[in-house]
Amino acid sequence: MNETEKNTRREFIHVLISRHGAERTSLLPVLQEFQKKFGYIDGQSQQEIAFAMNIHPVEVNSIISFYSFLYDSPRGRNTVRICKNIVCDFHGSSEIADAVRKEFKLNSGNTSADGKITLEITNCFGLCDKSPSMIVNENVYEKIDKDSALKILRGL
Amino acid sequence: MKKDRKGPVLFSEYKPGSALLKAAGMSREDILFEIKDSGLKGRGGAGFPASVKWMLTASADSDRKFIVCNADEGEPGTFKDRVLLTEYPELVIEGMIIAGYTIGAKEGIIYLRAEYSYIKEFLENKIEEYRKNNLLGKNIASKEGVEFDIKIRLGSGAYVCGEETALIESLEGYRGEPRNKPPFPVNTGYLGCPTVVNNVETLAAVPHIINNGGEWLHKFGTDKSTGSKLFSVSGDCRYPGVYELPFGISIKDLLEISGAENTKAVQIGGASGLCFPESEFGRKLSFEDISTGGSVMIFDKSRDMLKVLKNFMEFFVEESCGQCTPCRIGNVRLLEGVKMIEKNEYTPEYIEKLKELCGTMKIASKCGLGQSSPNPFLSILENFKDEIFGKHLNLNYDEKGIKKSGITAAAHC
Ligand SMILES: Cc1cc2nc3c(=O)[nH]c(=O)nc-3n(C[C@H](O)[C@H](O)[C@H](O)COP(=O)(O)O)c2cc1C
Ligand code: SF4
Ligand code: FES
Numbered sequence: 321m322n323e324t325e326k327n328t329r330r331e332f333i334h335v336l337i338s339r340h341g342a343e344r345t346s347l348l349p350v351l352q353e354f355q356k357k358f359g360y361i362d363g364q365s366q367q368e369i370a371f372a373m374n375i376h377p378v379e380v381n382s383i384i385s386f387y388s389f390l391y392d393s394p395r396g397r398n399t400v401r402i403c404k405n406i407v408c409d410f411h412g413s414s415e416i417a418d419a420v421r422k423e424f425k426l427n428s429g430n431t432s433a434d435g436k437i438t439l440e441i442t443n444c445f446g447l448c449d450k451s452p453s454m455i456v457n458e459n460v461y462e463k464i465d466k467d468s469a470l471k472i473l474r475g476l
Numbered sequence: 477m478k479k480d481r482k483g484p485v486l487f488s489e490y491k492p493g494s495a496l497l498k499a500a501g502m503s504r505e506d507i508l509f510e511i512k513d514s515g516l517k518g519r520g521g522a523g524f525p526a527s528v529k530w531m532l533t534a535s536a537d538s539d540r541k542f543i544v545c546n547a548d549e550g551e552p553g554t555f556k557d558r559v560l561l562t563e564y565p566e567l568v569i570e571g572m573i574i575a576g577y578t579i580g581a582k583e584g585i586i587y588l589r590a591e592y593s594y595i596k597e598f599l600e601n602k603i604e605e606y607r608k609n610n611l612l613g614k615n616i617a618s619k620e621g622v623e624f625d626i627k628i629r630l631g632s633g634a635y636v637c638g639e640e641t642a643l644i645e646s647l648e649g650y651r652g653e654p655r656n657k658p659p660f661p662v663n664t665g666y667l668g669c670p671t672v673v674n675n676v677e678t679l680a681a682v683p684h685i686i687n688n689g690g691e692w693l694h695k696f697g698t699d700k701s702t703g704s705k706l707f708s709v710s711g712d713c714r715y716p717g718v719y720e721l722p723f724g725i726s727i728k729d730l731l732e733i734s735g736a737e738n739t740k741a742v743q744i745g746g747a748s749g750l751c752f753p754e755s756e757f758g759r760k761l762s763f764e765d766i767s768t769g770g771s772v773m774i775f776d777k778s779r780d781m782l783k784v785l786k787n788f789m790e791f792f793v794e795e796s797c798g799q800c801t802p803c804r805i806g807n808v809r810l811l812e813g814v815k816m817i818e819k820n821e822y823t824p825e826y827i828e829k830l831k832e833l834c835g836t837m838k839i840a841s842k843c844g845l846g847q848s849s850p851n852p853f854l855s856i857l858e859n860f861k862d863e864i865f866g867k868h869l870n871l872n873y874d875e876k877g878i879k880k881s882g883i884t885a886a887a888h889c
Contacts, residue, residue, distance in 0.1 A: 443552065
């Protein structure tokens with residue numbers, strides 16, 4: 321990361337803290353909004369946030385590791401979520417997930433080589449009545465199948 | 477607001493703002509009385525009387541109090557709060573304001589699960605409408621001194637944060653690890669202040685109770701379970717979706733309404749609930765019989781029940797916060813047991829040991845997650861033992877559980 325990028329992040333952290341306040345209760349909103357802009361929370365920024373909010377950096381890292389929607393390493397430009405819980409599983413969600421893996425050559429990791437998508441196989445996201453569904457960033461696609469899912473993802 | 481939904485309470489006609497204006501003309505005691513009279517119990521699963529929670533917070537001595545709307549809805553198979561938030565947000569917002577006025581709280585927080593972040597902006601716009609109409613903010617409904625505002629906080633993807641004290645930890649900026657109780661949030665909640673944590677559906681019932689009076693809720697449901705319940709129905713049925721039905725409805729009737737055929741099993745209460753076989757479809761959904769947060773997952777005769785159980789146990793292994801041993805280790809052991817059965821590598825004795833472990837987890841776990849995760853293990857293995865153990869004969873073992881090569885399954889655990 322070059323200096324300009326580091327500065328951008330640092331400045332944004334201060335914008336966030338002046339928006340939410342430096343109290344401990346603001347930590348999660350700050351982390352969430354930082355991540356929304358930069359995709360993940362890099363180590364340097366974790367430290368910046370920790371110092372600005374007077375929290376030990378290890379604790380900030382421990383918070384990130386606790387919550388499955390907070391990330392400390394780079395991710396794809398789009399987050400694709402497919403549910404693996406039983407209702408979706410019985411409706412074929414794991415086959416859809418396999419098709420996505422194959423299409424984007426996700427062999428070991430969850431992020432495609434071109435950085436286009438990160439696939440998350442998640443627990444129930446409350447769309448069981450429209451199963452199987454897929455959430456791409458903040459868009460919900462209901463009752464998908466292999467073909468419709470791939471079509472949506474190719475179009476990203 | 478969608479008009480094609482029908483139900484006795486929540487999905488009945490409602491004029492936005494009406495209950496709020498009525499409540500502003502009532503004393504706090506009168507509102508508490510109506511809520512108590514209605515017999516409204518928490519819809520999040522535990523079924524604690526709403527009026528008791530409100531009364532304890534109302535009488536707590538503190539300058540600062542909070543109303544928290546629990547919209548974490550993480551139990552697998554539950555999506556009714558999503559429907560309320562997207563189609564009936566007025567009920568939820570007004571329920572919170574009325575609760576705030578009643579107990580003397582000026583601040584409300586909606587804890588919205590991260591998976592529902594796509595609803596956040598819509599809700600924020602609704603809240604802003606209420607502010608513009610002088611129904612939120614200072615001097616609500618032109619009533620001097622009545623003050624309340626609502627903000628939304630997003631979760632970050634942790635099922636356990638639906639547990640009320642974990643939710644509070646999370647709001648405070650910590651890992652969402654449940655606290656010991658007591659003290660309860662009604663005394664020592666968010667930032668140490670008295671806090672009411674109520675489920676979305678509990679709060680949504682409040683405006684209707686205010687408009688119609690507490691007694692009215694007794695028209696629906698049973699003696700100990702007044703009113704209606706939202707059921708999130710999914711799985712093998714023609715019409716999955718959210719149904720509002722009076723408490724006391726039988727599993728059988730629910731299956732008929734949702735167009736389920738050839739049903740083998742119904743899981744009630746989500747992953748942490750119980751699984752019922754056909755012989756028990758006459759049982760009723762109410763606090764007296766089967767108490768539930770409303771998740772109903774239907775499995776037809778083609779489904780493999782061991783697969784269902786494995787899926788649930790994987791969920792708990794992932795979602796345990798790891799703070800206490802019975803839950804952290806216990807769930808791993810139960811999942812291992814399921815995998816042993818899957819591979820026909822178990823001894824009946826070891827499965828009995830795991831059932832004993834379930835008893836330990838129920839009494840020794842710190843929060844509801846570890847206390848209830850043994851539910852599916854016990855109920856599925858018991859109610860579907862013929863299917864499961866019939867399919868998975870432990871051919872490698874003799875009747876004493878000794879592996880024919882000489883090692884017992886229990887020995888390598
Ligand atoms: C692991 C766990 C997860 C929970 N998740 C939720 C949830 O998503 N929504 C909810 O309202 N209650 C949930 N609860 C129950 C809450 O702790 C609490 O009892 C409830 O919010 C109280 O509201 P009520 O009295 O209106 O039902 C959960 C409990 C446990 C143990
Ligand atoms: S029971 Fe499980 S989820 Fe609850 S506190 Fe213990 S480890 Fe955490
Ligand atoms: S089980 Fe997949 S969304 Fe609920």
